[in-house]
Structures are given as C-alpha cells and as structure tokens.
Amino acid sequence: xxxxxxTDVRKVYTMGDGSDxxxxxxxxxxxxEDEIIALVxxxxxxxxxxxxxAGGILSPTExxxxxxxxxxxxxxxxxxxxxxxxxxxxxxxxxxxxPFLNAKENLTVVDELGARTGKEAQxxxxxxLGELGLGDRKQNMPSQLSGGQxxxxxxxxxLMNDPKLxxxxxxxxxxxxxxxxxxxxxxxxxxxRRGTAAIVVTHDERITEFCDRxxxxxxxxxxx
Amino acid sequence: MKLALKELRRRPGRFATxxxxxxxxxxxxxxxxxxxxxxxxxxxxxxxxxxxxAIVYSASAQASFQRxxxxxxxxxxxxxxxxxxxxxxxGVVQLGARVPGNGPRDLAxxxxxxxxxxxxxxxxxxxxxxxxxxxxxxxxxxxxxMTIEIGPARTPVDVIGFVSDTSFNGQGGLWxxxxxxxxxxxxxxxxxxxxxxxxxxLVVRGDVEPGAIDSATDGATDSYTVDGAVNAIPGxxxxxxxxxxxxxxxxxxxLVVIGLFFALITVERVGLYGVLKALGAKSSTIFGGxxxxxxxxxxxxASVAGALVVLLDVVIPPxxxxxxxxxxxxxSSAALLLLAAVIGCSFSLRRVLKVxxxxxxx
Ligand SMILES: Nc1ncnc2c1ncn2[C@@H]1O[C@H](COP(=O)(O)OP(=O)(O)OP(=O)(O)O)[C@@H](O)[C@H]1O
Ligand SMILES: [Mg+2]
Numbered sequence: 001x002x003x004x005x006x007t008d009v010r011k012v013y014t015m016g017d018g019s020d021x022x023x024x025x026x027x028x029x030x031x032x033e034d035e036i037i038a039l040v041x042x043x044x045x046x047x048x049x050x051x052x053x054a055g056g057i058l059s060p061t062e063x064x065x066x067x068x069x070x071x072x073x074x075x076x077x078x079x080x081x082x083x084x085x086x087x088x089x090x091x092x093x094x095x096x097x098x099p100f101l102n103a104k105e106n107l108t109v110v111d112e113l114g115a116r117t118g119k120e121a122q123x124x125x126x127x128x129l130g131e132l133g134l135g136d137r138k139q140n141m142p143s144q145l146s147g148g149q150x151x152x153x154x155x156x157x158x159l160m161n162d163p164k165l166x167x168x169x170x171x172x173x174x175x176x177x178x179x180x181x182x183x184x185x186x187x188x189x190x191x192x193r194r195g196t197a198a199i200v201v202t203h204d205e206r207i208t209e210f211c212d213r214x215x216x217x218x219x220x221x222x223x224x
Numbered sequence: 225m226k227l228a229l230k231e232l233r234r235r236p237g238r239f240a241t242x243x244x245x246x247x248x249x250x251x252x253x254x255x256x257x258x259x260x261x262x263x264x265x266x267x268x269x270x271x272x273x274x275x276x277x278a279i280v281y282s283a284s285a286q287a288s289f290q291r292x293x294x295x296x297x298x299x300x301x302x303x304x305x306x307x308x309x310x311x312x313x314x315g316v317v318q319l320g321a322r323v324p325g326n327g328p329r330d331l332a333x334x335x336x337x338x339x340x341x342x343x344x345x346x347x348x349x350x351x352x353x354x355x356x357x358x359x360x361x362x363x364x365x366x367x368x369x370m371t372i373e374i375g376p377a378r379t380p381v382d383v384i385g386f387v388s389d390t391s392f393n394g395q396g397g398l399w400x401x402x403x404x405x406x407x408x409x410x411x412x413x414x415x416x417x418x419x420x421x422x423x424x425x426l427v428v429r430g431d432v433e434p435g436a437i438d439s440a441t442d443g444a445t446d447s448y449t450v451d452g453a454v455n456a457i458p459g460x461x462x463x464x465x466x467x468x469x470x471x472x473x474x475x476x477x478x479l480v481v482i483g484l485f486f487a488l489i490t491v492e493r494v495g496l497y498g499v500l501k502a503l504g505a506k507s508s509t510i511f512g513g514x515x516x517x518x519x520x521x522x523x524x525x526a527s528v529a530g531a532l533v534v535l536l537d538v539v540i541p542p543x544x545x546x547x548x549x550x551x552x553x554x555x556s557s558a559a560l561l562l563l564a565a566v567i568g569c570s571f572s573l574r575r576v577l578k579v580x581x582x583x584x585x586x
Contacts, residue, residue: 048585057502057581078506084581085504092585096499098227100234112226113505157503169585 001069003165003197004031004054009063011049023049025220034195038208041217047201051167055088056080068164085114089158089166097142103153104138110160128156148179168200184210228513232520242485243521249478250529250561257553260467262546268454270392273343278434279453280426280445287456289316289424296421298444305440309430312341313423317409318395319375323365332364335392338405341427346387349401359386361396375412475564482568486518490572498583511576515569522565526558
C-alpha cells in the first residue's frame, strides 16, 4: 500500500481583500510504502502547504488525499487530530521541543497525548533515544542539548507513534553542513530500518542524495 | 494534565508572581470574611443567645430596644396567646463602664441587660447590683469579683462571673436583674427611664408563631423568631451588605488577575500549543492543563493565605479587632477563589481553541 497518494490536490488561500492565493495547484504525488522523497523548491513554492495537507494539519480546497489507505480529504478537526496522533510524524523546521521536559519526556509526551500505553512507551522512548545516539542524554533538558542533539530528539518524537508517514520540514536548515549530513544519514537509517515513508522538504540539493527520489515544486506546481 | 503539573513543578518561577498576588488577595478576602463574621457575632450575640421561640418588640420599634416599649397590658395579651408557655421581659442600656485600674477615659463599652428568662449559657438573673459579664470584657481588664462603675452616674455593678458570645452592637454584654437594669437606666439615661412593669422587649417560649402574637395584640407588637430578630437588629444587614460588596469586588479582582495571567501565559505558549496540536493534542487536553494550573496556583495561594489568617488571629490581641476566624469561612473563601480561577481561566479558552496546528510548521 502506498504511504501517500495526492490526486488533483489544490489549496487556495482567500486573502482579507477577497483575492485568492493558489499555494498548491492540482498536484499529483505518490509516495511508496517505504520511500523517502525530497521535496525541493524555492521559498513560497508551496512545500510547507503540501506537507501540511499530507500530514492532516490543513484541509485541501480540492482533491483527494489518501494516507496509507485512509482517505482524509473530508476529515473535520477532530478526525484530523486523531489521524495525526496515530499516523503522522512531524519534524519541524525550528526544533520545537517542549522546553520544560527532558529528552525522554519529549518523546513520551506523544504517548500521553494519544495512545497512553505507559510502560510500553517508556521502553520505546529508551530504544529510540538509544538508536539516535542519545542513550546518555535522556535526562537532559532541551537547553542542555546541542542543536544536532535537539534535532535528533525531535526525530525520535516523530517516530514515537510508529507513523505511516514522517514529514520533515527543512530538518537541517538550522544545522551546519556536516551536522546536517549526519542528521540526514540518521533519518535515512531510521526510515529504512522501519520501512517508513518520509517526505523531506529542503532548499538544499545536497540533501537529496540521502533520498530515494526528488520532486521539484515551483509556484505551487509539482514537476517530477 | 501531567504536562501541566510538570511545568508547575519545573518552572515554579513563572507562576510565582501570580501565586503571590493571589495569596495577598486571598488573605484580604479571608480577613474580610473573618472580620464580617466577627462584627456580626459581636453585634448579635445577645439575641442569638436567647432561648426563645419569639422575641417581641413594640410595633413601631423596628426591632430597636431603644425605641421599643412593652406596657403591662400588652404583656398580658402576649401571655394569654395560645401555645405561649413562658414570657420574660428583656431590656438593655448601652453605656461606658469604668474598670478599676484603667485610666479615667479608658471606658469599657457595655450593654447591660435586665432579663427574666435566662439565655443559653447565662445563669438565672443574679442578685441586685450584680452581673455576669461577657468574656470579651476581659480584654478591657474586667475580672471576676471586680466592681465596675457604669455610665456617667457611676452605677456600681459587681462582676460575679463570665458568659460568652453575648455581645450586642459590638458592646460586651452584662447580664443583671430587672432592678439593676432599671436603676442603671434611670440613673444614667433619665429620659429613657421606664415605669415599673414596662419592658423594652419580651422573650417568649412556647409553641407559637411570631405572627400569632402580633395578631393577638392587634398589631401593637412586632415579633420575630430569634433568627429574624438577629437579622432585624438595626445595622446588621447593612454591615453584611457593605462587606459582601467589598468581598464581591475582591473576588472580581482575583478573577481579573487570574484571567489576565493565564491569558498572558496562553499568548506566550501559542507556539508550544501549536506543536502539541500538530502532535495530536486535543484543545480540551490543552485547556484542561491550563485549568489544572489555575486550580493548583489558587489552592496554594488559598492554603498559604488560610494559614496566615489563622496566624493573624493568634497574633491579634483578643478584643482589639473583632475577627472571628473559622475553617468554614476560610474554606468558603477558597471555594469562591477557585470559582473565580476557573471563570478567569475560561477567558483563555477561545484563544486555545483558535491555536492552529499549522502554526507549528513552516
Ligand atoms: N496561511 C496562509 N494564508 C495565505 N497565504 C499563505 C498561507 N500560507 C502560505 N501562503 C502562501 O502560499 C504559498 C506557499 O507557501 P508555503 O509556505 O507552502 O511555501 P514554502 O515552499 O514552504 O516556502 P518556504 O521555503 O519559504 O518555507 C506562498 O505564496 C505563501 O505566501
Ligand atoms: Mg516552508
């Protein structure tokens, strides 16, 4: 089963003065079950918009969005919240860890907000932090971690709910080149290990080397 | 909710200002409540102590002893009402008393009652020239066995014992015989002197409604139950009303403080809330956390304030400020504050609902 199928998806923002901004225009995209896709395009081209819709944060104006067989095109707020909780992992551009939780708690919070498996989540968080090379940093607060370490915690958080699709919005933009490549390497390893699909948004062509395939977007239009 | 509690524990500094301000407001609130209770208690003790089914004033007296006159024929009429078992006269004179050992201007405020039927906790009327004193008068230096001089005429009265919670209009009760009351009244307030047999009020025991007494006297009397008489004491409901207004304003201030504080916190956290929502947090979970924090902050403030007020009660010398600190009134103040906290917090509900998970991304 494909991780993501976008069919003629369109997103139009209506501005205060009544004019329309077409952020994404009739796009079609298929991401296979364990595929890692690089989404490359200039600023304002619609990358974030596309990811937001694929991740159930935004609803499309038109078109169909199917994630791992689940059609979310017509979902309301409540259904989308549950969908995100169960099926999607996000890694945001700026590292948005909860500042008053330590590394491990930043992972287990996902469980507390959702499935509430308790012990199992504790074990899963330990495993993930170990895999991400943070086994000895579990008790550190975000302020006591380096930029790269924080980004790794964020990756761990995105994997906590065993998602069908992980969305990375410029995961390396706040890191230097070397660290960025390390993080990308790690993302690739973790995704492939799990067989989880991912979309990695980036400006940076070098990042695309770590992905299976690149998709370019210009002015809200996808070009394969 | 776990998240909210963790934040409270790990970042107490963020909540310190709000907690301190709320504690001060809670102290004010609890102090006002205790002061009101104390004032009311010291205004009404003598009436509350009456072991009576009805208290009878004359028709136009508006429950004021000074204005009330019960002539012997009215008393007979009351005595013959169906169900009436016992009727006793009651009268008071409020004066300053010289206490041995105190300076000449340092007068103790007393309300000297003449009574026939003993109130709760007060023995039968003592011999002429003697009185039982309310223990609040101890703060003025009154002791058992002492002779105090009452009013400008310096009528001597021997204190032969103490009773409690029998103050009237904030003045310590002195409980004396009919003759002692009549002579004290006549010597010190000649204009208010009453003929023998004429009382200011009647205390009635029996199976009888106040209304039945008033119709039996053809409207010459104005009768109350004890509770009714307490509320009818001139000034009591005004006192209560004024205090309740001040208390209401204080609670409104608490509500605004909590409302503003959590509105600020919510604004500050819009980013965090966006991330949590993107991770699948429901608005209700987030708002629930906010409520939990407001409730915890308020509970801490109320507990500290409660302890401070109890301490204040111990520190304030008895008789100086009439405060009556009770767990009941502290708890009800805390409950009002909690309600204010919840309402104040709910002003932020809309903002929490409006947080867009899309704000976390991009
Ligand atoms: N909430 C919104 N309201 C109106 N217009 C929006 C909104 N969000 C995005 N847009 C517009 O939609 C278009 C695509 O925006 P999007 O954020 O998807 O770009 P992007 O490719 O992620 O850019 P960047 O690389 O700068 O993050 C832009 O023209 C943007 O101005
Ligand atoms: Mg973007």
